Amino acid sequence: MSETMKDFENELSNSFRVLKIGEVLDGMIVDIDDDGVTCDIGYYTQGIVPNDAISDDPDFSPLRDLKIGDNTKVIVVELDDGKGNVLLSMKEARELEAWEKIEQIFEKQETVSVHIKAQVPSGVITYLEGIKAFIPSSQLSMEYVEDTASYVGKTLNARVITADSKNKKLVLSVKQVLREKEEAGRKNRISAVVPGTIFEGKVDRMESYGAFILLENGLTGLLHISQICEKRISKPSEVLKMGQEVKVKVLKVEDGKISLTMKELDTPSYDKEDTLFADGTEEPSSYSEEMTNTPFAALFSKMGL
Numbered sequence: 001m002s003e004t005m006k007d008f009e010n011e012l013s014n015s016f017r018v019l020k021i022g023e024v025l026d027g028m029i030v031d032i033d034d035d036g037v038t039c040d041i042g043y044y045t046q047g048i049v050p051n052d053a054i055s056d057d058p059d060f061s062p063l064r065d066l067k068i069g070d071n072t073k074v075i076v077v078e079l080d081d082g083k084g085n086v087l088l089s090m091k092e093a094r095e096l097e098a099w100e101k102i103e104q105i106f107e108k109q110e111t112v113s114v115h116i117k118a119q120v121p122s123g124v125i126t127y128l129e130g131i132k133a134f135i136p137s138s139q140l141s142m143e144y145v146e147d148t149a150s151y152v153g154k155t156l157n158a159r160v161i162t163a164d165s166k167n168k169k170l171v172l173s174v175k176q177v178l179r180e181k182e183e184a185g186r187k188n189r190i191s192a193v194v195p196g197t198i199f200e201g202k203v204d205r206m207e208s209y210g211a212f213i214l215l216e217n218g219l220t221g222l223l224h225i226s227q228i229c230e231k232r233i234s235k236p237s238e239v240l241k242m243g244q245e246v247k248v249k250v251l252k253v254e255d256g257k258i259s260l261t262m263k264e265l266d267t268p269s270y271d272k273e274d275t276l277f278a279d280g281t282e283e284p285s286s287y288s289e290e291m292t293n294t295p296f297a298a299l300f301s302k303m304g305l
Contacts, residue, residue: 211236
């Protein structure tokens, strides 16, 4: 009896309740059919959510993805749909919540997993928290992507780079995640480099202060001009050439940078030009038999030469 009186009091209270268009309500799904969703919103009459007001996601199915008894947020669209029911929108209510979540994701720079739904000019379309998002071609990979069709159907990790709820503009970047992953891998490889290690490399770039050497492990180190050779030079190009293969030794690894040296190698290599006399003849690498007949031969012998 007391329960019946409580229900009657609730109904009486609801009958005096005044709803406003745009008001966000807590509702409970009481029916789902081909036309939409019916919700109990604690009002004297039920609320109706048409299919086109449920979700923008083309893969979302009310009959499959919702169930009776689910609690949901809804927004009042019309106080009377012409049949005595309150017209509601789940989509608009979800958008408010979704944008709040997206803004938090953006502020924390979190990585999200998204499924690419469609190809559009200059990019692709996906959905995040039910909100349509755009990924430009320039943000799909480390390199610019000409053909975006191959990305449709793929699941990618991305980062929110624009979240504008007022203008409903949501832009994601896969490139940012890939760049950070590449940088993390580079730092791990650098941390494994030990000073004193000798590498084969190639001159990749030259500046006034030194040359950047692309090492065999894919990393790049700086060969300072003072570490190229023993003699003093005014620019690296006096000794090195672009693309030249060189052997270098790691001097130090500091703050994610590799410092290299050529002049401190145990076995330095010389170009053939360095072994020529002024007249163009080649300097002998050892004494020949003819040299033993010179006046200095005895002296060299005593000196152990």
